[in-house]
Amino acid sequence: MRVTIFGATGMLGKALVRLWTNDEVTALGSSHADIRSPDQVDRVVAESNPEWIVLSAAYTDVDGCEINPTLAAAVNTQGAVNVAKSAANSRAKFLFISTDYVFDGKNTTPYEANDPRRPINAYGKSKADAEQKILALLPDACVVRTSWLFGPGGKCFPDTILKLAATRPQIEVVNDQRGCPTYTFDLADAIIKLCHADAKGIVHGTNGGVCTWYDFAAETLRQAGSNTAVRPTTSDKFVRPAPRPSYSVLSDASLTAYGIKMRDWQDTLPDYLRERNAK
Numbered sequence: 001m002r003v004t005i006f007g008a009t010g011m012l013g014k015a016l017v018r019l020w021t022n023d024e025v026t027a028l029g030s031s032h033a034d035i036r037s038p039d040q041v042d043r044v045v046a047e048s049n050p051e052w053i054v055l056s057a058a059y060t061d062v063d064g065c066e067i068n069p070t071l072a073a074a075v076n077t078q079g080a081v082n083v084a085k086s087a088a089n090s091r092a093k094f095l096f097i098s099t100d101y102v103f104d105g106k107n108t109t110p111y112e113a114n115d116p117r118r119p120i121n122a123y124g125k126s127k128a129d130a131e132q133k134i135l136a137l138l139p140d141a142c143v144v145r146t147s148w149l150f151g152p153g154g155k156c157f158p159d160t161i162l163k164l165a166a167t168r169p170q171i172e173v174v175n176d177q178r179g180c181p182t183y184t185f186d187l188a189d190a191i192i193k194l195c196h197a198d199a200k201g202i203v204h205g206t207n208g209g210v211c212t213w214y215d216f217a218a219e220t221l222r223q224a225g226s227n228t229a230v231r232p233t234t235s236d237k238f239v240r241p242a243p244r245p246s247y248s249v250l251s252d253a254s255l256t257a258y259g260i261k262m263r264d265w266q267d268t269l270p271d272y273l274r275e276r277n278a279k
């Protein structure tokens with residue numbers, strides 16, 4: 001199978017490229033093609049002639065998107081549409097990576113794949129708009145929503161916490177947002193399986209378990225053997241440009257329908273810490 005990955009230089013993209021060894025993979029970063037340019041996208045798609053296109057590329061700075069929603073829409077919505085159109089014209093199957101931030105966080109039970117999108121920030125809106133436009137263009141496309149991604153080779157929450165803990169005896173972390181941390185390699189494995197299963201429609205792909213950022217920090221430091229203390233705090237003490245949903249837990253029903261089960265997030269941390277220490 002020939003696969004073309006946009007966003008291959010990103011945190012998830014690197015895991016996809018490393019794990020996707022049994023197919024012919026073309027790995028693209030923004031220097032190969034800016035997804036805002038339909039001509040550049042069409043050129044690299046024609047050159048690689050893929051059977052599957054995986055779009056992981058995005059402007060992922062949530063606060064940056066809030067400050068510059070025009071850029072968020074240009075990359076995350078119109079850029080995604082450009083790639084979807086190229087997939088349609090070249091008859092490639094299409095898998096788009098989306099986010100838990102398409103939801104408003106008002107649920108108290110896990111979001112199902114067909115729950116209505118109600119983004120509360122510009123990043124979430126740009127991805128929700130992309131989902132809608134992609135599925136209108138390509139009804140058989142697969143949209144994989146994930147959340148709280150972490151892994152080696154990128155700026156991510158546990159890395160930030162470990163760096164802070166290296167210089168401080170105590171850190172404060174918000175304890176009023178709930179979600180599912182997701183290890184890039186576990187998600188990459190699920191994405192490869194979904195492509196091989198010819199997956200269609202919206203699928204939620206996260207590690208198992210639910211936690212707050214405080215829980216995530218405390219467990220990371222515990223497993224890393226750090227002596228730094230973690231204290232819980234609330235989001236109103238850490239005001240940022242973009243509001244975050246307070247609950248963005250994604251149900252795994254759409255993933256288990258494909259026979260795929262992802263392990264609990266705590267069980268992934270030894271792998272993450274080993275990879276991080278190997279650098």
Ligand SMILES: NC(=O)c1ccc[n+]([C@@H]2O[C@H](COP(=O)([O-])OP(=O)(O)OC[C@H]3O[C@@H](n4cnc5c(N)ncnc54)[C@H](OP(=O)(O)O)[C@@H]3O)[C@@H](O)[C@H]2O)c1
Pocket residue numbers: 006007008009010011012013028029030031033034035036055056057058059060075079097098099100127146147148149150154
């Ligand atoms: N990080 C999270 O917590 C999280 C949570 C939920 C969903 N997601 C989604 O998961 C996917 C992967 O996220 P990530 O954290 O791995 O991303 P990331 O590390 O920030 O990497 C972003 C990737 O997008 C590429 N890119 C950015 N602008 C581009 C443009 N205009 N044209 C072409 N490529 C461009 C970058 O290319 P260069 O580096 O070559 O410039 C890079 O490969 C994204 O779709 C994101 O929305 C992420």
